[in-house]
Amino acid sequence: MTAHAREPRSRRERPAKPALTRAGIIGTAVELMRAEGLERVTMRRLAQELDTGPASLYVYVRNTAELHAAILDQLLGAVDLTPAQADGDWRDRLTRLLGSYLAVLFEHPALARSALVARPSGEHYLDLVEAVLALLGEGGLAPAGAAWAVDLLLLFTTSTAAEQSTRRQAADAQDEWDALTAALREAAPARHPHIAALGGLLLSGTGEARLAWGFQALISGVLAAPAPDTSGSTP
Amino acid sequence: MTAHAREPRSRRERPAKPALTRAGIIGTAVELMRAEGLERVTMRRLAQELDTGPASLYVYVRNTAELHAAILDQLLGAVDLTPAQADGDWRDRLTRLLGSYLAVLFEHPALARSALVARPSGEHYLDLVEAVLALLGEGGLAPAGAAWAVDLLLLFTTSTAAEQSTRRQAADAQDEWDALTAALREAAPARHPHIAALGGLLLSGTGEARLAWGFQALISGVLAAPAPDTSGSTP
DNA sequence: ACCTGAACACCGTTCAAGT
DNA sequence: ACCTGAACACCGTTCAAGT
Numbered sequence: 265m266t267a268h269a270r271e272p273r274s275r276r277e278r279p280a281k282p283a284l285t286r287a288g289i290i291g292t293a294v295e296l297m298r299a300e301g302l303e304r305v306t307m308r309r310l311a312q313e314l315d316t317g318p319a320s321l322y323v324y325v326r327n328t329a330e331l332h333a334a335i336l337d338q339l340l341g342a343v344d345l346t347p348a349q350a351d352g353d354w355r356d357r358l359t360r361l362l363g364s365y366l367a368v369l370f371e372h373p374a375l376a377r378s379a380l381v382a383r384p385s386g387e388h389y390l391d392l393v394e395a396v397l398a399l400l401g402e403g404g405l406a407p408a409g410a411a412w413a414v415d416l417l418l419l420f421t422t423s424t425a426a427e428q429s430t431r432r433q434a435a436d437a438q439d440e441w442d443a444l445t446a447a448l449r450e451a452a453p454a455r456h457p458h459i460a461a462l463g464g465l466l467l468s469g470t471g472e473a474r475l476a477w478g479f480q481a482l483i484s485g486v487l488a489a490p491a492p493d494t495s496g497s498t499p
Numbered sequence: 500m501t502a503h504a505r506e507p508r509s510r511r512e513r514p515a516k517p518a519l520t521r522a523g524i525i526g527t528a529v530e531l532m533r534a535e536g537l538e539r540v541t542m543r544r545l546a547q548e549l550d551t552g553p554a555s556l557y558v559y560v561r562n563t564a565e566l567h568a569a570i571l572d573q574l575l576g577a578v579d580l581t582p583a584q585a586d587g588d589w590r591d592r593l594t595r596l597l598g599s600y601l602a603v604l605f606e607h608p609a610l611a612r613s614a615l616v617a618r619p620s621g622e623h624y625l626d627l628v629e630a631v632l633a634l635l636g637e638g639g640l641a642p643a644g645a646a647w648a649v650d651l652l653l654l655f656t657t658s659t660a661a662e663q664s665t666r667r668q669a670a671d672a673q674d675e676w677d678a679l680t681a682a683l684r685e686a687a688p689a690r691h692p693h694i695a696a697l698g699g700l701l702l703s704g705t706g707e708a709r710l711a712w713g714f715q716a717l718i719s720g721v722l723a724a725p726a727p728d729t730s731g732s733t734p
Numbered sequence: 735a736c737c738t739g740a741a742c743a744c745c746g747t748t749c750a751a752g753t
Numbered sequence: 754a755c756c757t758g759a760a761c762a763c764c765g766t767t768c769a770a771g772t
Binding site (some may be wrong): 296326329330333377380381382383384385386387390391394395397401407408410411412413414415416419421422423424426427437439440441443444446447448451455456457458459461462464465466467468469470473474477478480481482483484486488489490492493494495496497498 | 703
């Protein structure tokens with residue numbers, strides 16, 4: 265048995281087993297997600313893709329939540345930030361910017377859900393925050409108001425993506441949605457008079473129309489809100 | 500070996516093994532959640548608690564998501580709906596109502612997250628929607644506006660709970676939050692001038708103050724928004 | 735109709751041991 | 754310092770077989 269013969273097969277069949285790096289791991293994770301969906305991007309499955317054991321990944325990634333946050337930040341590179349520098353009404357441009365963020369999340373609903381839990385903190389997320397702040401500043405919002413408004417706007421967009429887009433992928437989630445619409449439609453006028461009176465209105469409008477309305481309401485709202493009390497700090 | 504001796508031990512030691520019912524299953528699930536947290540309310544663990552096998556639960560519960568939605572609806576029975584009937588400014592009462600909903604969610608952050616994915620459709624959730632609609636109607640919102648506004652308000656409240664309260668429980672989530680605050684504080688003025696300029700303002704304010712501000716902005720916003728275009732319907 | 739044992743196909747994370 | 758095998762302690766869901 266020569267040294268040559270003991271060379272592991274995998275070394276010979278694969279072109280090269282690249283050294284593990286954080287960037288390489290995240291890159292492979294993004295590929296895997298595009299190919300099979302975020303549900304498949306588990307530590308074990310990803311390790312398999314990288315031709316190693318799951319334990320090896322923990323040198324570069326703290327845990328699954330952090331891995332997903334890193335994937336999201338990578339994807340946020342695709343958000344179109346140009347509305348922040350363009351001409352035209354700042355409200356329209358802010359809506360376009362948030363719409364672009366939403367579009368990225370819509371492609372990967374599970375990621376939007378994880379963004380609510382493990383907030384991204386990478387460069388691309390900061391670029392997005394920066395662009396929103398620039399537009400709010402243009403709109404004349406005072407600094408403290410803008411600081412709180414950016415949170416409100418991004419939370420609304422992220423949670424809209426998390427909620428709406430899950431339905432389109434998971435059959436189970438669709439069942440829950442159907443149950444809700446049925447419950448609203450069949451509401452007993454005695455117990456739920458307002459719901460019964462509104463009828464189909466509660467479920468009216470396309471997703472886009474409701475979203476655009478939501479953005480308008482939010483932007484008007486943060487303009488109308490009083491200057492925030494910024495004493496104290498988030499725990 | 501007599502028939503008596505072959506009686507399984509569990510039958511003799513436990514007072515009685517109650518027959519499985521949906522209500523009984525959900526009730527046990529709620530107890531289990533209060534005792535050990537929602538993470539522990541798995542089909543397997545719950546079956547164990549009910550002294551049966553996981554497969555038995557599928558007769559009464561479609562899947563884990565539906566189980567969690569049912570648990571949430573049960574808990575929503577604790578939401579204080581009296582502000583809808585009380586005297587006083589309708590905005591204040593709406594804020595109190597949403598605050599009570601938030602408080603319930605805050606006690607069980609994981610449940611808030613699941614509510615974004617599998618929306619509850621039980622009686623208690625309908626009661627909440629009804630109460631919000633009643634207050635919006637008092638505030639003079641046109642029916643179509645109220646129909647969309649209730650979604651916006653509940654989505655904001657639910658996602659705030661999902662986001663904020665996760666941090667307090669999961670150590671990992673706290674890490675992510677720390678990473679975000681550090682990233683904001685250390686933003687490079689060259690690339691992120693607005694973030695750098697705002698400095699601590701971005702993270703200012705207590706959770707309560709930010710929440711109250713958010714409710715105000717939302718209420719002002721839905722009042723200011725134009726009548727929605729209700730043609731078409733949610734897919 | 736309801737209930738179940740057993741199986742299928744997976745998970746995250748840790749840790750002692752190696753290089 | 755980096756990497757790993759192996760283990761620990763779990764998952765959701767299905768299905769054929771029983772009562």
